[in-house]
Amino acid sequence: MTSRQEANGTWTSQFRYEDAYGRSRSKCKRGFATEADADRFERHFKARESKSLDISFLDFIELYEDDVAPQLKENTWRTKEYIINDKLVPFFGPMIMTEVTTLDAVRWQNALLKGNPRTGRPYTDTYLRTVNNQAVSIFNHAERFYKLKPNPFKRAPRIGSKIATDMSIWTKEDFLRFSSTLTGRPIYFMAFELLYWAGIRVGELLALVPDDFDLRRSELRITKSYQRINRRDVITDPKTENSVRTISLPEFLRDEVRDFAFDPPGFDHDERMFAGLTKASLSAALREGAQACGLEVIRVHDLRHSHVSLLVEMGFSVIAIAERLGHDSTDITLKYAHLLPSTQQKMGEALNGYQEADDELL
Known part of the structure; x- marks a missing residue:
């Protein structure tokens, strides 16, 4: 040089x-x-x-x-x-x-x-x-x-898979057992309720402020995500364009949010509600609670997978689930393909019953 x-x-x-x-x-x-x-x-x-x-x-x-x-x-x-x-x-x-x-x-x-x-x-x-x-x-x-030639990866095989068959999932009963261990820890209880019942990402949870909720409509608007980068708190746009979305909340979850943040007011309108939590502290609380009630220890992100599993079990379409999670429907199909056969079986049984009903009319 x-x-x-x-x-x-x-x-x-x-x-x-x-x-x-x-x-x-x-x-x-x-x-x-x-x-x-x-x-x-x-x-x-x-x-x-x-x-x-x-x-x-x-x-x-x-x-x-x-x-x-x-x-x-x-x-x-x-x-x-x-x-x-x-x-x-x-x-x-x-x-x-x-x-x-x-x-x-x-x-x-x-x-x-x-x-x-x-x-x-x-x-x-x-x-x-x-x-x-x-x-x-x-x-x-x-x-x-x-102008690199030849590109060594052009002829190399692909390894791995887009389909996540190794994710861990809790049933609704599993989650209710876990949430019962959070008595007396309101911030953790509220955080895990939103993660499971709304299916949001951890970064989306940690970025939430009271203004993100419309209690009258029972809705949650996801517009941002929280990251800890180089010892700095950073608020970014959500993961993808599809991640900007409005989530309909069940009434019980809306009421829990009201009691936690609004009645009486516990935060300024633009104050992060879960600023006292981190991904590490959530993981530790999840592990501690799971072990306390004899459940398989899963990752915090697996609560999002568990939410999808619950929606599939309830019979919602891939498109509806994708919209709720902020995914493309193709991504949902690939990522959760192993959860869908039961739905396909139900479709087959329903079609069989439909055809048998027509046979009786002949």
Whole structure:
């Protein structure tokens, strides 16, 4: 690298490069805080100008972040960044992008399929698909914008599945047993009532303020989500566009919300109602309550799955359930396919009864 330190302590990056037409050019940029920052600028600039990927996977990830991160929510990028650093960099990090082969991709997949090396436990099918999709996304980006050829993941198999067959579910009776352990803990009782009976996400719960409720209509409006990022409380838009939705509340749940937050008023109209809770504290309370009444310990997010299971059992359509949860109906079908056969059986039985009724008229 050709970086140099100036008298004022800052660093300057000055170098020559070849543009897209093969002409030799010079570039100079000043004011970098560190030598590493100046060197990073040179690497990225040359890669963009020449569309050359004779750089390491680790260096390309810096380019990928510059291109992709500004277009994503901060928490979304943080999730992707964790997967990249934990699952991809240890394997692909030092490899030159143009030298990564399909066999390398398959070997990386096989290592994932062996499970978590720290715990020895296998990864879930949905997590495997998420991690694999992240790798595919990186190499597709390199192919599309930096002319990487060949793309090693084009011929690699897909691993994992979109269909979550490993989710844990509580029945209504299970949840009622659990909620009975929350006597004397009103904030936890109210939080878990909303998670189970409204099927909202944890981030949506933690962002709720009194203004989100219309008690006259018995409705809850979901318009935002809470995240804890780098020790900061961050309110973001919901997970997807479909996540902005209005949820009809059963009367008993509406009355519980009224008693908790409105009668008497316990919060300002725009004050977070569950600011005293965190994902960790909710998980701990769920585990403690489950163990106290002899239930399978599930994740907090599994209460959302349990809500779907309850709605399926009650006979609601996939489209109606998707609208309530803020999902696309296709996502619901894929994610909860294993819950739907009982509904299909009921359809078959109903059609059989309908046909038998016609036979009696003949």
